Each structure stands twice: as structure tokens, then as C-alpha cells.
Amino acid sequence: MNITRTIKYEADRVKGFGDEVMKVPGCEKLKDCIQCGTCSGVCPLSVYMDYTPRQVMELTRFDFKKEVLSSKTIWLCASCYACTCECPREIRITDIMYELKQRAIHEGVYPRKFPIPVLAQEFEKMVTANGRISEMPLVMKLFMKTDPLGAMGNWQMGLDLMKTGRFSLASEKINNREQLAKMFAAAEEKA
Amino acid sequence: MKYSYFPGCSLKGLGRAYEESLLPVMKHLGVDLQELDDWNCCGATAYMSVDEAKACVLASRNLALAERDGNHPILAPCSACYLVLNKTKHYLHQYPKMKATVDRALNAVGMKCEKDVPVRHPLDVLINDIGLDAIKMKVTKPLQGLKVAPYYGCQIVRPYATFDDQANPTTMDRLLEALGATVIRWPLKTKCCGGSLTGTIPEAGIRMVYILLNEAKKRGADCLATVCPLCQFNLDGYHSAVRRQYGDVLLPTVYFSQLMGLAFGLPDRDLALNRAAIPFRWRPSSPPPAPAQPPAAKSVAA
Incomplete structure (x- = not known):
């Protein structure tokens, strides 16, 4: 029988993680939760999350880094901002989710084969x-990386898109890609 | 009235019916739209999940381009573009460190972002700059008898409600009423459509689409009207998946701009109504639609 401990121990904390997150602009108010x-x-x-947003807030604040960064919750957040608008302590929960997503990608600890972080990274690349997104090639890349057979299940949608003149494999690009690259390079230099 | 038009990637791709209908409608109203030269992707929600500083740099290039090209207000029809550009402006105001990073990036290519160019949504411009009276004057074929459920989605009212009420927005309601349509009151007008979850986690995404379609249909809507290319894609494109899981809730989803075009009497070919998977067959002066018939459903029957 496979049993796992479901209660967190003090030893599971990564001391300093919560403070680090709360120092990020936009995440300061987490301390008021x-x-x-x-x-x-x-x-x-x-209803689909492994930890609810309230739990993620508490786990983050009290240094349970591994739990939040490898959670599905942060990736299920669709950025609807309902929590941010309703929070009585004005905590920008959506932005904290973004901060946690970035850290999860940076540390490579997002759940394996979970399509959302894969989509985010392919999109960013x-x-x-x-300088622009080509929607169809992006979606096809996502399927190739996460669920190659699943793509077949979407033949009907592909057909609908073709019929309505919206299926395009063209690669969209801005003209001045060099300028954009220079901007990213300058942004990454130390101030 | 002159605006820098920022279409964003979707309005050139899956959401092209939005652009194809919005441009003739705005032209008909005498609005001068100049497409921002060599604009780039706003970054949407995905880029911010990977690198927030670079996401701000990316979005700020568009703000700087608009500033360079005459500093006219940016018109951003896509909800994600609208939010991201506004959010970037907020970050530049509030966080000096972010501003320094963005300035460094813009400096490197001889651009700047200082004039605080406004980023506006078409609904805002239609209601507050053009006005409902001017719009009513252009209505030649009122949408008499058409019952529309206005669907605002998330990102034009949250987190920044700049031109409408956050909990109960009404700009699209008022616009549709001015066109002669009957507006369905419903509580889900700002509930999330699921965004990209329809593609990534269908269990969750399809259910969110179903909830919206079902509620609008239950309240007697003939169609949903939307302001966002992703909402339109979700509500229109996943009917066969919804049917497999929950049963049939066939309901067309159109852009508000397409309904405006119909009411203004613009020809069908200017309104891109043939771009949807679930066809919208109602036309002014024809009787209200019969419930979608099997031929209409055929294209989504798996």
C-alpha cells in the first residue's frame, strides 16, 4: 500500500522563500492575508486545483516553496483576476500566481507533461x-510536446477552421526583429 | 478623432472576423484608425508567466511606437492586449525598478515611453467619444426582436475597470439597446470563459464554456455578443466537445461589431459572419431565428 504524509512538517519549509516573494513589487500585501x-x-x-488559492497564499507566506512551485494550482489560474478584485485585503493574488509561475519555470519544477507551462514557454520563445504569435503553429507545437495523439482528436476543429478561412500555418513576424532583440539584451544587462 | 489601432495577433488570425467587422463599422462612424506600424505581440498572459520584466519590455515597445507616431490614443480591441498594455503602464508608474529596465531597453534602440499614451477599448470609444446618439443616427436596420446576451469576459473590467462598472458592466448593454436589440440580463457576463484552458485542460475549459452557453440559452438568448477573440473562439469553437460531455446547447457567438454592422445596414461581406463554426443566420427585417436547425449543427457534429 502506498501511503504519503499529508500534513506538512516544519522541516519542509524553505526559510526565507515567503519573504523573498513578498519583496517582489506587487506581492507585498500577501503579509496582510x-x-x-x-x-x-x-x-x-x-474546484480543479490541488491547493486552493487561499492555501497557496498561506503556503507561500510560510515558506512551503516546494509545495507551491510544483503545484498545478498556479498553472490552472487563468488570469481572470476575480480574486484580486474581491480580496478584502487588496492582495494581488493573480500577480502572486504570476510570480510563482516564473519561479517554477526558472527552477524547472513545474509538473511534468502538464500542458500549460509548456504552452507558456513555447509562446515566450x-x-x-x-515578435508575434502564429496561432496554429503554436498549438501544433504544444500538442507535439504534450499529447501528440490528442491532436488527432481535434480534426473536427481543424476542419471548421479551414472551412471558415481561419486555418493558417504562416509564420507571423515583425519587420524590426533586430530592434526587439536589442531591447531584450539591454533589459537583461545589469543596471 | 484619430487613434493608433493595435490589432494584436489574434485579430490577424483566429479572431480576424473581429477586425474585419470592426474596421468598416468604425469607418462608417467616421473614426480615423491608423494601424500601428510594425506593432508586436502584447505578450498576453503567457509571456508574463515566464518573465515579467521582459513582458513589460515587449509591451512597452508598442507604447513607444504609438508615442513616436503622433501619440494618439491606442485602440486595443482584444481583451488581453487591452489589459496587458494598461498593466504595463501601471507597472511603469508604480515600480521604478521596472521603469528603469524598460527605459534601458528603449534607450538602446533610441525610443522612449514618457507621454503616457492612453490605451482604450472600442466600447469605451464608442460610448464616450462617439456617443450613443451618433450611433443611433446610423442605425438603418434596427435589430428588432433579436435577443442578445452581452458577454464581457474578464480582462476589460478586471483588474482595472477604467470605463465601466467592474461587477456589472453596461456599456455593451447600452450599445446593443441603441441598435434596437433586446438585451438579456444574466449574471455571468463577466465570468471567465476559461481562456486557453479549453486547449490545455479540456476537463476544466469545456465546462466553463458550457456553463456560459447553457445559462445564456436558458435565459432565451438568440446569440452571445463578445468583445474578445479568445472568448469568441472558445464559445464558438468547442460545441462538439460540449455536446459530447453535456448535451446540445447550440448558440452562436458574434462580435458586438458584427451586430453594429448589421444594424448599420452594411453588407454581409463586410461583417465576416461566415467566419464562425456555429453560423449566425439572423438578419434584421427577417423574423426572429428559429432554434438552430440540424443543417446548422452539421458542421460540428462529430
């Missing part, structure tokens, strides 16, 4: 290189 659960209540996706 009263654990009322309004965020989880208004979140249209909390494509825009960084071309």
Missing part, C-alpha cells in the same frame, strides 16, 4: 524570436 477564503470562493477554477 487573513485567510478568509474569498479568493477560493470566487475562483472559477479552484516564439514571441521573443518573431
Whole structure:
């Protein structure tokens, strides 16, 4: 029988993680969280999450880094901002989710084969290189990386898109890609 | 009235019916739209998930281009573009460190972003710059008898409600009423459509689409009107998946701009109504639509 411990130990904390997140511009107010659960209540996706938004707030604040960064919750957040608007302590929960997503990617600890972080990274790569998104090639890349057979299940949609003149494999690009590349390079230099 | 038009990637791709209908409608109203030269992707929600500083740099290039090209207000029809450009402006105001990073990037290519160019949504421009009276004057074929559920989605009212009420926006309601349509009151007008989850986590995404379609249909809507290319794609494109899981809730989803075009009497070919998977067959002066018939459903029957 496979049993796992479901209660967190003090030893699971990565001391300093919460403070680090709360120092990021936009995430400061996390310290004011009263654990009322309004965020989880208004979140249209909390029913699918491994930790509810309220739990993610508490786990983050108290240094449970591994739990939040490898959670599905941060990736299920669809950026609808309902929690941010309803939070009685004005915590920008959506932006904290973004901060956690970036850290999860940076540390490579997002859940394996989970399509959302794969989509985010493919999207970022494509825009960084071309300055624009080509929707069909992006979607096809996503399927190739996460669920090659699943793409077949979407033949009907592909057909609909062709019939309505919206299926395009063209690669969209801005003209001045060099300028954009220079901007990214300058941004990454130390101030 | 002159605006820098920022279409964004979707309005040139899957959401092209939005651009194809919005441009003739705005022209008909005498609005001068100049497409921003060599604009780039706003970054949407995905880029911000990977690198927020670079996301701000990316979006700020568009702000700087608009500033360079006459500093006219940016018109951003796509909800994600509208939010990201506004969010970037907020970050530049609020966070000096972010501003320094963006300035460094813009400096390197001889551009700047200082004039605080406004980023506006078409609904805002239609209601507040053009006005409902001017719009009513252009209505030649009122949408008499058409019951429309206005769907605003998330990102034009959250987190920044700049031109409408956050909990109960009404700009599109008022616009549709001015066109002669009957507006369906419903509580889900700002509930999330699921965004890209329809593609990534269908279990969750399809259910969110179903909830919206079902509620609008239950309340007697003939169609949903939307302001966002992703909302339109979700609500229109996943009917066969919805049917497999929840049963049939066939309901067309159109852009508000397409309804404006119909009311203004613009020809069908200017309104891109043939771009949707679930066809919208209602036309002014024809009787209200019968419930979608099997031929209409055929294209989505798996």
C-alpha cells in the first residue's frame, strides 16, 4: 500500500522563500492575508486545483516553496483576476500566481507533461524570436510536446477552421526583429 | 478623432472576423484608425508567466511606437492586449525598478515611453467619444426582436475597470439597446470563459464554456455578443466537445461589431459572419431565428 504524509512538517519549509516573494513589487500585501477564503470562493477554477488559492497564499507566506512551485494550482489560474478584485485585503493574488509561475519555470519544477507551462514557454520563445504569435503553429507545437495523439482528436476543429478561412500555418513576424532583440539584451544587462 | 489601432495577433488570425467587422463599422462612424506600424505581440498572459520584466519590455515597445507616431490614443480591441498594455503602464508608474529596465531597453534602440499614451477599448470609444446618439443616427436596420446576451469576459473590467462598472458592466448593454436589440440580463457576463484552458485542460475549459452557453440559452438568448477573440473562439469553437460531455446547447457567438454592422445596414461581406463554426443566420427585417436547425449543427457534429 502506498501511503504519503499529508500534513506538512516544519522541516519542509524553505526559510526565507515567503519573504523573498513578498519583496517582489506587487506581492507585498500577501503579509496582510487573513485567510478568509474569498479568493477560493470566487475562483472559477479552484474546484480543479490541488491547493486552493487561499492555501497557496498561506503556503507561500510560510515558506512551503516546494509545495507551491510544483503545484498545478498556479498553472490552472487563468488570469481572470476575480480574486484580486474581491480580496478584502487588496492582495494581488493573480500577480502572486504570476510570480510563482516564473519561479517554477526558472527552477524547472513545474509538473511534468502538464500542458500549460509548456504552452507558456513555447509562446515566450516564439514571441521573443518573431515578435508575434502564429496561432496554429503554436498549438501544433504544444500538442507535439504534450499529447501528440490528442491532436488527432481535434480534426473536427481543424476542419471548421479551414472551412471558415481561419486555418493558417504562416509564420507571423515583425519587420524590426533586430530592434526587439536589442531591447531584450539591454533589459537583461545589469543596471 | 484619430487613434493608433493595435490589432494584436489574434485579430490577424483566429479572431480576424473581429477586425474585419470592426474596421468598416468604425469607418462608417467616421473614426480615423491608423494601424500601428510594425506593432508586436502584447505578450498576453503567457509571456508574463515566464518573465515579467521582459513582458513589460515587449509591451512597452508598442507604447513607444504609438508615442513616436503622433501619440494618439491606442485602440486595443482584444481583451488581453487591452489589459496587458494598461498593466504595463501601471507597472511603469508604480515600480521604478521596472521603469528603469524598460527605459534601458528603449534607450538602446533610441525610443522612449514618457507621454503616457492612453490605451482604450472600442466600447469605451464608442460610448464616450462617439456617443450613443451618433450611433443611433446610423442605425438603418434596427435589430428588432433579436435577443442578445452581452458577454464581457474578464480582462476589460478586471483588474482595472477604467470605463465601466467592474461587477456589472453596461456599456455593451447600452450599445446593443441603441441598435434596437433586446438585451438579456444574466449574471455571468463577466465570468471567465476559461481562456486557453479549453486547449490545455479540456476537463476544466469545456465546462466553463458550457456553463456560459447553457445559462445564456436558458435565459432565451438568440446569440452571445463578445468583445474578445479568445472568448469568441472558445464559445464558438468547442460545441462538439460540449455536446459530447453535456448535451446540445447550440448558440452562436458574434462580435458586438458584427451586430453594429448589421444594424448599420452594411453588407454581409463586410461583417465576416461566415467566419464562425456555429453560423449566425439572423438578419434584421427577417423574423426572429428559429432554434438552430440540424443543417446548422452539421458542421460540428462529430
